[in-house]
Amino acid sequence: MVKVRKTITRITCASLMAMGIALGTSTVMATSAVAQDAAVEGRQFGTKAGTKVNEAQTLGTNGQYGAANALLNEALSIEGLNAYERSTIYTMLGQFYYEQDQLGQALSNFQNAINAGGMLPKEIDSLEVSIAQLMIANGQYTEGARRLEAWVNRTGQRNPKYTELLMQAWIQADNYNAALPWAEEWFRSASPKERKHFDTLNFLYNNLGMQGRQADIVKEMIVRWPEDKTLWDNWTSLLANGGRETEAFEVNKMLYLGGALTSEQDLLKIVQYYSYYDMPYQAALILEKEMNAQRISRNADRLVQLSDLFRQAREYKRALPVLEAAANASGRSKSWADYGEALYNEGDCGKAQTAFQKAMDMGYDRGKSWMLIATCLYEEGQADERPSCDMTREQRISSPKVIKNNNAIAAFRKVPATSREYSSAKKWITFVSDENQAYEDRCEFMANLERDLCFIKMDNAEEARIFNEGKFVLEEEDQYCMPFKGAWEEARGLQSSE
Structure with a gap:
């Protein structure tokens, strides 16, 4: 505003001098030569008006603007004023109102001075640029910028001062498209270029969506200014918004490795980048490191995030203590369920069941919980040897594998009928029950197979009696069949040969 005031004061004073008015003198005239020219052109004051204008001029020089304006308004009421007189009086009024910070009145009188028709083209040009600048100073950014732009284009005076003022006016008017060419011209002509020149173009390119230029x-x-982290943040944002996410990640990674990222927000951003690019293990290591360094808060949410990253990386053992800490810290059913699932993945069914029980006590999905508990018990039993047919039936029923299968069946039965998992649980119950029955069926089959084979061998021995002096004789390698002889005789309706 101060710069605009000085410019307007200088130009309006120059306009008054050009019109033959010397501020601070006692007469409204210039040199005798100018006065003679003015007389020829009708550019002079009559005695009555000239006296009032001279008095007003003296008052204005002494800072008595109100009194000066009163005299000038009296002068305007004098009949028969010529155009030159009216233009001069309006110009002086505009100047004095401006000195009083009454910008609206100043603008009105400067415009009246031009409209009165008593000014030469050069004088109009001088006053036009003052009016344009005064409009900008008065908050009439669009109209002021248009008038100043027209004046600059008409006169060819592409002064850096006017270029900057036009740029600022259009920016104030939120017309960034109009501001841009003046800003680029101002930038090109600046020497040396300062931060404000770069910041202005950055601002305009950003608001105009010109990401390439920005x-x-x-x-x-x-x-x-490599030390300015804000610039690096802007750069990575531009890359990301421009579809160059990979490059944005590389810049952020470079900043992190270089120690430039120190705030929790920035550190979490780099963790998210690693996770986004399918590197959950590296993301987990960074998060764990920064939590230990107390640069990222060690709270329930961060612990859950860390455990999730370890689980995504299939580092279930590393996730377990984190999950347990997260569950204890958060008190959430989901955290206990996640801990239970991680234990399930590690095959620790006992601890998994305890964790899931806590989750269910807090309202977690019972169907899902019991399904995972039951599945864990069943899968745990897969490592055990299946029961041998050399065992008795009682021994087979109490074997580790069958016990775990039965425990799994019991867990599957706890899936609520209203659960989405109920249908799967029923299928599992059938499947595991059939597996247990298959052990018995197999042993029964094996036993029947041996008996039937022995029956055949005994049938052959019975038919061979005529060759063995009427004796029932089994070959030596078939002696294992003797325990079945009684059953064979009973099945064939024969009397015992013993």
């Missing part, structure tokens, strides 16, 4: 200017700024 990226170029930000890159140049980073070269000049």
Whole structure:
């Protein structure tokens, strides 16, 4: 505002001098030569008006603007004023109102001075630029910028001062498209270029969505001010928003490895980047490291995030203590269920069942919980040897594998009928029960197979009596069949030969 005031004061004073008015003198005239020219052109004051204007001029010089304006308004009421007189009086009024910070009145009188028709083209040009700048100073950004732009284009006076003022006016008017060419011209002509020149272009390119140009200017700024982290943040945002996520990740990774990322928000962002690019293990290591360094808060949410990352990386053993800590810290059913699932993946069914029980006590899905508990018990039994047919039936029923199968069946039966898992649980019950029955059926089959084979051998021995002097004789290698002889005789309706 101060710069605009000085400019307007200088130009309006120059306009008054050009019109033959010397501020601070006692007469409204210039040199005799100018006065003679003015007389020829009708550019002079009559005695009555000239006296009032001279008095007003003296008052204005002494800072008595109110009194000066009163005299000038009296002068305007004098009949028969010529155009030159009216233009001069309006110009002086505009100047004095401006000195009183009454910008609206100043603008109105400057415009009246032009409209009165008593000014030469050069004088109009001088006043036009003052009006344009005064409008901008008065908050009439669009109209002021248009008038100043028209004046600059008409006169060819592409002064850096006017270029900057036009840029600022259009920015204040939120017309960034109109501001851009003036901003780029201001940038090109600046020597040396300061931070404000770069910041202005960065601002305009950003608001106009010109990401390519903005990226170029930000890159140049980073070269000049590499320590400014805000610029790096802008650069990575531009890359990400421009569909160059990989490059944005590489920049962030470089900043992290270089120690430039120190805030919790920035550190969490790098963790998210690693996770997003399918590197959950590296993300987990960074999160764990920064939590231990107390640069990232060690709270329930962060513990859950860390455990999730370890689980995504299939590092279930590393996830277990974190999950347990998260469950204890958060008191959430989901955290206990996650801990139970991790224990399930590690095959620790006892602890898994305890964790799932806590989750269910807090309201977690009972169907899902019991399904995982039952599945864990069944899978745990797969490592055990299946019962041998050399065992008695009682021994087979109490074998580790059958016991775990029965425990799994009992767990499957606890899946509520209203659960989405109920149908699967029923199928599992059938499947595991059939597996247990298959052990018995197999042993029964094996036993019957041996008996039937022995019956055949005994049938052959019975038919061979005529060759053995009427004796029932089994070959030596078939002696294992003798325990079945009584059953054979009973099946064939024969009397015992013993």
